[in-house]
Amino acid sequence: MPGKAPENRRFHRISFDADCELHCQDSVWSSKVLDISLKGILVERPEHWDVPLNQPCEVVIPLENQETGIVMAVELRHIEARRLGFKCQYIDLETASHLKRLVELNLGDEVLLEREFAHLID
DSSP states (O other): OTTOOOOOOSSOOEEEEEEEEEEETTEEEEEEEEEEETTEEEEEOOTTOOOOTTOEEEEEEEOTTSSOEEEEEEEEEEEOSSEEEEEEEEEOHHHHHHHHHHHHHHHOOHHHHHHHHHHHHO
16 A cells, blocks of 8 residues: 555454454444454455444454354454454453464464563553
């Protein structure tokens, strides 16, 4: 993207190909996860998306066995033509465990993972 400043991220983004649901303003949209981190998520922008910036939402990502999943209370932080970026506001302990395991498997570096978790709780 032209004119974009270099990113100084504390949290590594993990490419994650999964379906998700976006719950915002009494509506539900189906979407796809593009990437996820311990502090946010990037998804495909669904058709007819009309939610304004800074709106609280919930992202639900079912996992393989459909009995568990990743559920994040998020805030819409940026809107692009084909993507939506959300900042995580809250995740419960079970979701944090699933997300930590996902990041751990993709980072392959336990020290880096622990550093990211330390930033998360700061």
